[in-house]
C-alpha cells in the first residue's frame with residue numbers, strides 16, 4: 001500500500017527576485033526530492049510539484065492534491081521569502097495531511113560568497129517564519145520538522161511523519177466488518193459509530209454470523225489443503241488433531257472471502273455469537289492479522305480498526321503489531337510486569353520465535369476446543385494504544401512500554417503471551433492509564449511510535465494522551481481536566 005502513495009513537495013517563493021532565482025529554486029527543489037528519495041529513509045515517494053508564486057498556483061496545487069487519490073499529503077518549504085497571504089485560499093481548502101519542512105539548501109553560511117544575491121536566494125530562515133505564521137493563524141493540524149535536509153535523522157523524521165499521514169489516508173477509507181454485536185454489558189467496547197465515521201472515516205457495519213457459516217460450508221477441501229500448507233510452512237504443528245486445525249483454515253478462508261468481497265481491512269467477532277460454528281476462530285484470526293487485517297475480540301470494532309491502522313502505518317517494518325489485552329500483573333517489587341494475552345487472538349507478527357499450533361479447550365463460548373498459535377512476544381521498546389469514546393469526542397491513549405522475555409515459562413498457559421514493563425513504572429503507569437480511561441484491549445506495536453500516533457491524532461482532530469517515562473498521575477490528571485475544558489469549547 002505504501003507504494004500506492006506519494007507526497008508532494010511544494011516550495012514557496014515569489015516573482016520579486018527574477019526568473020533566474022526561480023529557475024535555481026526549481027532545480028534545487030527537484031534535486032532535494034531526488035536525494036531524499038534515494039536516501040532510503042522515506043517510505044513513500046516525494047514528488048517535487050511546484051514553486052509557488054501566486055495565490056492561484058497554491059489553490060491549483062491544493063485542489064489537485066485533494067482529488068488525487070495517490071497524493072497522501074503535501075510538504076512545503078520556503079527557499080526564499082514567500083508572502084503567505086497568497087497561501088490562504090489554498091490552505092483553507094486543504095484536505096490532505098500537511099508537513100512544514102523548515103530547512104535550507106546550503107548547510108553552512110559561505111564566508112566569501114555571501115552577498116545580497118545569496119541572501120535573496122537563501123532566506124528560508126526568513127520565509128519559513130512567514131509561512132509558519134500563516135499556518136498557525138489558520139490553526140492547521142500540521143507537522144513542523146526543522147533541520148538540514150541531507151541529515152539522516154531529519155530524513156527519518158519526515159519518513160516517520162509520512163507513515164502517520166498514511167494512517168490518516170488508510171483511516172479515511174477503512175471498512176470494518178462486525179460478526180455479531182459487542183459482548184453483552186461491556187462499556188468500553190461501545191462507541192458512537194456515526195461520530196467515528198465523521199471524525200475518522202471508518203465504515204463500521206455488521207454481517208450475520210449465518211452468512212459466515214454459509215460461506216464456511218462452501219469452502220473446498222482444496223482451498224483448505226493450500227492454507228494448511230501455508231500453516232505448516234510458517235508454524236510448528238504441535239498437535240495431532242489435524243481436523244481441528246483444518247476447521248480453523250475453513251473459518252479463515254471464509255472470513256477472508258467476506259472481508260475481501262466488501263473491501264474490509266478489519267473485523268470483530270464475539271464468543272457470545274458463534275451460532276452454527278464449532279470453534280471460536282483462533283488461529284484463523286491470528287493468521288488474518290499476520291496478513292494485515294485488524295482484529296478486535298468481543299465485538300471491539302474500535303480496537304480492530306486501530307490494529308489495522310497501525311499495521312498499515314508500519315507496513316514493511318518487522319517489529320510487529322498485535323491486538324492485545326492486559327491480563328494480569330506480577331507485583332513482585334523486584335520484577336514488576338504486566339502480562340498481556342487474549343483468550344486466543346494475538347498476532348504472530350510479535351513472536352520471538354516460530355509459533356506453535358496447539359489445540360486446547362476454551363472455557364468460554366460453549367464450543368469445541370479451538371486451534372490457536374502459542375508463542376512468546378519478543379523483547380524491545382513498544383507502545384500500547386487505546387481509543388475510547390468519551391461521549392462527544394474520541395480520546396487516544398498511548399503508553400510507552402518495554403517488552404521483556406517473559407520471566408516465567410508458564411507451561412500451562414495455552415495462549416500467546418507478551419510481558420512488559422509499563423512506563424514510568426507498573427504502579428504509576430496503571431494509575432495514569434486508569435485515570436485516562438484506557439481500555440483493557442489495546443494495540444501493541446514495536447514499530448509505530450508515540451510521536452507518530454500523536455501526529456495521527458492531531459490530523460484526525462481527536463484528543464491525545466501520552467503516558468511516558470516522565471508521566472506522573474498528577475500531571476496526567478491535570479492534562480485530562482484541561483483537555484475536558486478545551487474539548488468542550490472546541
Ligand code: MN
Pocket residue numbers: 297298325342441
Ligand atoms: Mn478481550
